[in-house]
Amino acid sequence: QVQLVESGGGLVQPGGSLRLSCAASGSTANINTMNWYRQAPGKGRELVASITSLGRTNYVDSVKGRFTISRDNAKNTVYLQMNSLKPENTAVYYCNAHSQSTWAGYDHWGQGTQVTVSS
Numbered sequence: 001q002v003q004l005v006e007s008g009g010g011l012v013q014p015g016g017s018l019r020l021s022c023a024a025s026g027s028t029a030n031i032n033t034m035n036w037y038r039q040a041p042g043k044g045r046e047l048v049a050s051i052t053s054l055g056r057t058n059y060v061d062s063v064k065g066r067f068t069i070s071r072d073n074a075k076n077t078v079y080l081q082m083n084s085l086k087p088e089n090t091a092v093y094y095c096n097a098h099s100q101s102t103w104a105g106y107d108h109w110g111q112g113t114q115v116t117v118s119s
Helices: none
Strands: 002-007 011-013 018-026 031-039 044-049 057-059 065-072 077-082 090-099 105-109 113-117
Touching: 002 090, 002 105, 018 031, 018 090, 018 113, 031 065, 031 077, 044 065, 044 077, 044 090, 057 065, 077 090
Parallel strands: 011 113
Antiparallel strands: 002 018, 018 077, 031 044, 031 090, 044 057, 065 077, 090 105, 090 113
């Protein structure tokens, strides 16, 4: 129904920046909130940032002031701009989208993109 493909991960030095992208395709009309999650080695999945279809955003406290989530509805793409990166930000970052129809709600996940912050 909905396919999500992340890109933009990679290796960056502490203090550097990366911009993650997540392109949605398929039945995207009913997508409401889009989210970025991350999972660090040995840890559980953590919600990093959320954005609604109207542009309201929320962030986990640890990334406020450094990360910015945005979306381009015309392109069906959500972004995560990550600045002042720290080694503890190293994780696999996953795009998530929630869609809601009259009859059911659905969660969709991308395959993940690796972000490594290291000297």
